[in-house]
Amino acid sequence: MTMITKRARKSAARLSFSGPLSGLFFVLMVVFILGPLAWLGIRAFAESWTFPNLGPDGWTLRWWSVVLGDETLGRAVQNSLALAALTVLVSACICLPAAYAFARYEFWGRRTFLIGLFALNAFPKMGLYVTIASLFYALNLMGTVMGVLIVHVLGTVVFMTWIPAAAFAAVPRSLEEAARDAGATKLRVFISVTFPLALPGILVAAVMSFLASFDEAQGTYLIGAPDIMTMPTQMYTLVLNYPNQVAAVFSILLAIPSVALLLAAHKHIVGGTLAEGFQIK
Amino acid sequence: MTLAPTRGSKRRAIATPAVARRPLGFFLALPPIILILLFVGFPIVLAFAFSIGLTGGLNHVIASIGLNVHEAENWWGTPAAYIEVLSNSRILRDLSVTVGVTALSTVIVIFLALGIGLFLKLRDGRMARLLSGLAIIPLFIPVVIASWAIVTFYSGDGFVRSVFAQFGVEAPVWAFTMVAVVIGSVWTSLPFAVLMITSGLQAIPNAMIEAARDAGAGFLRIVVSILIPMAFVPILIAVTFTAIGVVGSFTVPYFTGPNAPNMLGVSMSNYFSAFNQPQQSVVMAFIVFVIASGIAAAYVWANFRSAKDQGKV
Known part of the structure; x- marks a missing residue:
């Protein structure tokens, strides 16, 4: 008797998620x-x-030759790729040591620092860029590569610190200690044990940072336009001045790096590495 | 009992840090903090001074370029710019639109993400996994493209209207309305919420659900009494990040929304660039910041609570 009710309940619990309704939900999504x-x-x-x-x-295929033959658009593609690569590099140099410190050391102000990083996310992006722009006017950074680079790096700090921090924290202490016991130096332990194990997290952070930079439009437009145009900022002018099809071609070009990175890092991002990084500990 | 699920070993690893190397950790953590203090903290302080009419020092350049700048006669500033902005009925309408779009988008995003997460947790199977994979796709599409794609999809000659026209039905034009802004916000915010919520739900032991089922709990009861409370922290993180992202968004409302009223992110940019009234623009930024800080406080509280539940604070 109990078996039957149990099974009936189980199937009832499942039923709520099957049938034509979930099929419809799937198609709509x-x-x-x-x-x-x-x-x-x-x-x-x-x-x-x-x-x-x-x-x-x-x-x-006419629209493709229009885009590929256009010099300003070509330069935007170059700018975007170079800026994104540079951003990831600079951001990694600044943030990865900090990520390691957050994961492995207890120090004065650690919690304040973590929350402070989060405050960066809480301030509205456009508002932040407006305030940064008023500072950049004074520092003569408007319309310069340096100014745009700073804006791009700022957009990656949270990814580059939090996600690798969670990855470093997830490396079992016992493994590091075992390596130490076997006579490895601290540096050696880091290079041979800690870093390889944390690598997936670092890669996810790098991918997210690359995309964040590649995607950044508001700040780049405000700080860099019209001297420094990237692909996303070029889109702003494109959709207004060119036929719809040109914007479509450009969109596909703009999505290629993203999709390539998606395929490369898909497993780790869906696997929880990203979500893990967003809980302050 | 710990409310935040699993990965105890990882957390324990952080809970017992090497106290001996205190200064090194501090200095390693310093570079990003300095970067943020310099290029976020400092500009915000400067901008706040500007917003209350303190136009000396580094604010001198922007104050002389901008139009309609309220200057303070004294050292403690003047609320004149705030009064002007908050008594401007157009901006107030933008503000209410911003709050409305944020609330609605967040509710829809969390609802969809919970649906997908529960689907994956309780039913699994190919369809559920396909669905959760599908929901991640917007993460990899630049927001500019997404916005433009959504505008063409819901425009006067877009897909939705074309399909309805096949049956002789006149469907509404959603492009350049607030509906499109909500659609765009949901579209772009969905992946993060899905990632957060699915990983939170997946971490709940299946044995717990089975036990509740054996004790006679139905589907709704299991969701409301077990799954949602156990995944509370990830859900709250998803809520705060979605809301903060939407409230300060620019690209989506700029491309998909109407000229006016639109969200404050767009008005902010208009006032800064097109109208050349930087002070008003900065005041709007602080209004949005106040809203976002309220949401952010919930996030910090949730994280603090989860740390407390694990006996770390």
Whole structure:
């Protein structure tokens, strides 16, 4: 008797999540998330489009040559890639030692520091850039690479500190101690034990930082435009001045590095490395 | 009992730090802190001084470039700029739109993320895993593209209207309305909330759910009494980050929203660049900051509580 009710309840609990309702939810989510991307993506190869047809009037690769042949757009691509790489590098140099310290040392102000890093996230980005811009005017950093780089690095500090900190903290002490007992120096322990084990977390942080920099539009636009244009800031002008299809081509180009990194780091990001980093300990 | 689930070993590793090497840790942690103090803390202080009319020193340049700057006659400043902004009915409308969009988007995001997380936890299977993978995709799409894609999808000649037109139905145009702003905010905020909430839910031992089922708990009871309380901290983190992200957003409302009223992030930028009224812009930044700080306080409290539950504070 109890077995039957148990099973009945179990299936009742499962039932609430099966059947046509969850199927509908699934389809709606697919349309909601992928629909806009597909709809825009098709445009990159479309001749023209008549409402309310669900497909374009014809296919062409003309828009690709427009984008690839445009010099300013090409420079934006270069700027974006160079800035993102530089940002990750600078951010790693500044933040990774701190991440290690947060994970392994107890020191005066540790908790305040962690919360202080978070405060950076709480101030609205646009408001922050406006306040930074008024400082940059005074320091003559408006429209300079240095100014834009500072803005980009600021956007990565939280990722580069929190996620690797969680990764360093997750390396078992016992392993490090065992290596020490076997006669390894502190440096050797770090290089051979701690760092490799924390590497997935560091990689996720690097990927997130790269994307954050690659994606950064508001601050770059405010500080860098019109002298330093990256791909996202170029999008602002593109969508206003060019036909829709050019923006679509540009969007695909802009999404390529992101998708490549997605495929590379997907396992670790979904595996909880990212989520783990966002809990102050 | 610990409310925050699992990974005890990792936490314990931090709970027993090497106290002996105190100064080294402090100095290693210093560089990002200095960077933030210099380029976030300092500008914020400076901007606050500017917002209350203290236009000397480093604020001199911006005060002389900007129009309509309220200057203080004394050392402690003047609330004139705040009074002007807060009595401007257009900006007040922007403010209420900002709060409304933030609240609505956050509720929808958390609802969807919880749905996906519970789906994955209680049912698993291919569809659930596909769904959670799908929800991560926006994380990798630059917000500029996402906004533009959403505008074209819901525009007058967009997909939604085209599909409805096949059946002779006139669907509403959502592009350049607040509906599109909410859609865009949900779209871009979903991945982080899903990651946070699924990892929180996955950490809850299945044995607990089984035990509750054996004791006669139904689906709703299990969700409300076990899963949500046990994943409370990750859920709250998802709520705060979503709300803070939306309240200060610029790109999504700029691309997908109407000219006016729009969210404060857009008005802020307009006042700074187009209208050249930096002081008003900075005042708006502080208004949004106050809202975001309120949300952030909840996050800090939640983390503190989870640390306390584990007996660390």
